[in-house]
Amino acid sequence: MMLDRQKIASSRRWVIKVGSSLVTAKGQGLDHVAIADWCAQIAQLRKSGKQIVLVSSGAVAEGMARLGMKKRPSVIHELQAAAAVGQMGLVRSYEDEFKKHGLHAAQILLTHDDVSNRGRYLNARGTFNTLLELGVVPVVNENDTVATDEIRLGDNDTLGALTVNLIQGDLLVILTDQDGLFDADPRNNPDAKLISEADLSDTRLVGMAGDSKGELGRGGMRTKLSAAYTAARSGAATVIAHGRKPDALLQIARGENIGTLLKPAEAPMASRKRWIAGQLQLRGKLWLDEGAVKVLREQGKSLLPVGVKKLEGEFERGDLVACVDPDGREIARGLANYAFADARKIIGAKSDELEARLGYVGDVELIHRDNLVIS
Numbered sequence: 517m518m519l520d521r522q523k524i525a526s527s528r529r530w531v532i533k534v535g536s537s538l539v540t541a542k543g544q545g546l547d548h549v550a551i552a553d554w555c556a557q558i559a560q561l562r563k564s565g566k567q568i569v570l571v572s573s574g575a576v577a578e579g580m581a582r583l584g585m586k587k588r589p590s591v592i593h594e595l596q597a598a599a600a601v602g603q604m605g606l607v608r609s610y611e612d613e614f615k616k617h618g619l620h621a622a623q624i625l626l627t628h629d630d631v632s633n634r635g636r637y638l639n640a641r642g643t644f645n646t647l648l649e650l651g652v653v654p655v656v657n658e659n660d661t662v663a664t665d666e667i668r669l670g671d672n673d674t675l676g677a678l679t680v681n682l683i684q685g686d687l688l689v690i691l692t693d694q695d696g697l698f699d700a701d702p703r704n705n706p707d708a709k710l711i712s713e714a715d716l717s718d719t720r721l722v723g724m725a726g727d728s729k730g731e732l733g734r735g736g737m738r739t740k741l742s743a744a745y746t747a748a749r750s751g752a753a754t755v756i757a758h759g760r761k762p763d764a765l766l767q768i769a770r771g772e773n774i775g776t777l778l779k780p781a782e783a784p785m786a787s788r789k790r791w792i793a794g795q796l797q798l799r800g801k802l803w804l805d806e807g808a809v810k811v812l813r814e815q816g817k818s819l820l821p822v823g824v825k826k827l828e829g830e831f832e833r834g835d836l837v838a839c840v841d842p843d844g845r846e847i848a849r850g851l852a853n854y855a856f857a858d859a860r861k862i863i864g865a866k867s868d869e870l871e872a873r874l875g876y877v878g879d880v881e882l883i884h885r886d887n888l889v890i891s
């Protein structure tokens with residue numbers, strides 16, 4: 517048990533989600549003291565080498581406070597208007613606090629389309645990766661201005677989990693107004709006991725998480741549990757903890773026994789690769805030379821344009837394509853970094869020739885090894 521806590525403590529990429537109930541002080545607008553505290557902890561985590569993405573709710577709640585709305589509006593455009601007003605305060609507060617620690621913050625607003633459309637998915641991932649390499653803390657929320665029912669992600673627990681999938685995070689931390697997942701909803705069961713650790717394959721979990729929630733929250737514990745399942749699809753563990761416990765994030769980073777740890781059943785890369793292979797339809801075929809077949813098979817490397825001789829299929833950037841050997845036998849499949857039209861310009865080219873052929877600086881790999889599954 518300690519071993520699992522130690523493992524997540526030393527993991528590198530974290531997505532931390534804070535809920536409305538925490539960010540806003542009982543509907544009185546933003547809780548700047550709490551925000552300052554998380555930002556200070558995140559600054560320490562960054563110093564210790566972790567890459568952090570923050571998913572923060574609170575736009576609607578802060579907008580309501582600013583506009584003097586007493587009740588959460590039920591008209592969708594009023595909710596969206598409140599979110600647009602509140603988001604200003606939210607990012608301003610994070611920016612101010614991170615600045616005190618010499619950190620830059622970046623605003624990222626996402627909708628369902630951004631994570632389901634493969635091209636946009638890759639673009640968003642590239643932006644996240646670059647921000648993280650630059651040492652910036654991305655602050656994510658749902659793009660409430662354009663998100664209505666069909667394109668809504670639903671809630672920020674889900675958004676946190678999808679962000680974990682997107683950036684291949686190691687850990688999802690959900691900070692909320694309870695100590696973690698209890699064996700029954702503690703709002704109605706004073707005897708409910710905290711689960712300190714569970715395997716996501718444990719079928720009893722679903723029965724424990726209720727959908728009752730705080731006045732400002734949306735999903736209750738049920739969406740937090742389902743977020744943990746989604747995060748586990750790309751191999752990440754989830755910790756649900758109380759956001760007002762002193763040093764909650766630092767305690768997790770020290771491997772201490774705080775909140776509820778929900779463990780994925782499978783090793784991270786195995787689940788990511790199954791996810792790639794299982795989710796998408798084949799859209800094209802890349803004919804490899806012998807050298808490329810060898811490095812893919814024997815060395816687990818990325819596929820570079822230089823090793824590809826011929827292309828088939830009108831695939832887009834991010835589509836699943838098959839890699840075949842000179843006899844046409846499939847040896848691997850993966851997500852292409854280039855659409856057919858651009859891929860055609862660079863096959864057979866060495867890495868230092870790509871820019872001249874494309875007219876822009878793109879990815880060095882045609883398929884990155886993290887997105888490649890050997891058949």
Ligand SMILES: Nc1ncnc2c1ncn2[C@@H]1O[C@H](COP(=O)(O)OP(=O)(O)O)[C@@H](O)[C@H]1O
Nearest residue numbers: 535536537692698701726729730733735736737
């Ligand atoms: N088994 C459970 N363990 C803990 N909390 C639960 C459970 N079932 C339901 N809940 C409720 O979930 C609430 C947290 O969800 P929510 O209000 O949506 O928070 P947030 O704003 O942080 O997303 C808790 O306050 C609690 O009442």
Ligand SMILES: N[C@@H](CCC(=O)OP(=O)(O)O)C(=O)O
Nearest residue numbers: 535536573574575576672734
């Ligand atoms: N985009 C919305 C998210 C609301 C939401 O999911 O809230 P919560 O259940 O508290 O995480 C906002 O910022 O108000």
